Amino acid sequence: MAREEQGGRGRDRKDEERDSEFVDRLVHINRVAKVVKGGRRFGFAALVVVGDQKGRVGFGHGKAREVPEAIRKATESAKRALIRVPLREGRTLHHDVNGRHGAGRVVLRAAPAGTGIIAGGPMRAVFESLGVHDVVAKSQGSSNPYNMIRATFDALKAEDSPRSVAARRGLKVSVLQSRRPGGEDGTAEG
Known part of the structure; x- marks a missing residue:
């Protein structure tokens, strides 16, 4: 378990260095509730815009049970869909x-x-x-x-x-x- 986390961190640093040129802006977060036997289960959807401030921009949408994970998914989606x-x-x-x-x-x-x-x-x-x-x-x-x-x-x-x-x-x-x-x-x- 510890090795996986450490290996993941090293990879994340390289990704951060490569992606540091991008600026991301959180545009909207939507919270939805699913009513189940034990109460409510909340889910979050995030809309993020990513750009390099030099003519490239993209937007992405991500869903998850927690806000940070939804934002991360939306940011990755936005980086894959950049336009010039x-x-x-x-x-x-x-x-x-x-x-x-x-x-x-x-x-x-x-x-x-x-x-x-x-x-x-x-x-x-x-x-x-x-x-x-x-x-x-x-x-x-x-x-x-x-x-x-x-x-x-x-x-x-x-x-x-x-x-x-x-x-x-x-x-x-x-x-x-x-x-x-x-x-x-x-x-x-x-």
Whole structure:
């Protein structure tokens, strides 16, 4: 028994060193009760957002009989489901984007420097973990944290950088971002 614990500790240290780059935020804990003959049995479900504050973020869900175990499971789940989001100047989004999941709808807007994170509840945790410093977000519809997080991730997956758009179209970034002559009469599309 003692050997297993010691072996586990050594492995955990290596994992901690490797995973120290990640910041995790607990978004929501749900307690459920199962009524049995002897009384109530409580279970806990945790929703956690994990990110490296450099453009990678993920969320996870974990269930267990005790809170710390549920949080640990949710954190591991989040680290397995990381997505990369392109950021403009490492501080904001490249363009405005909408996302939805179920009845939850979110609108994310790029913001000028100094704006800060204007977002509520679960969305704020996502942006802080992602490393976004300036963004304006609005949640419409469901305020369920699970739906809000999933809608936010749906929006972030639709985020595109000018470099990737230029590569997809076979253009140079400078050509893509420059104003075309005659852009005022509606020939140029943005």
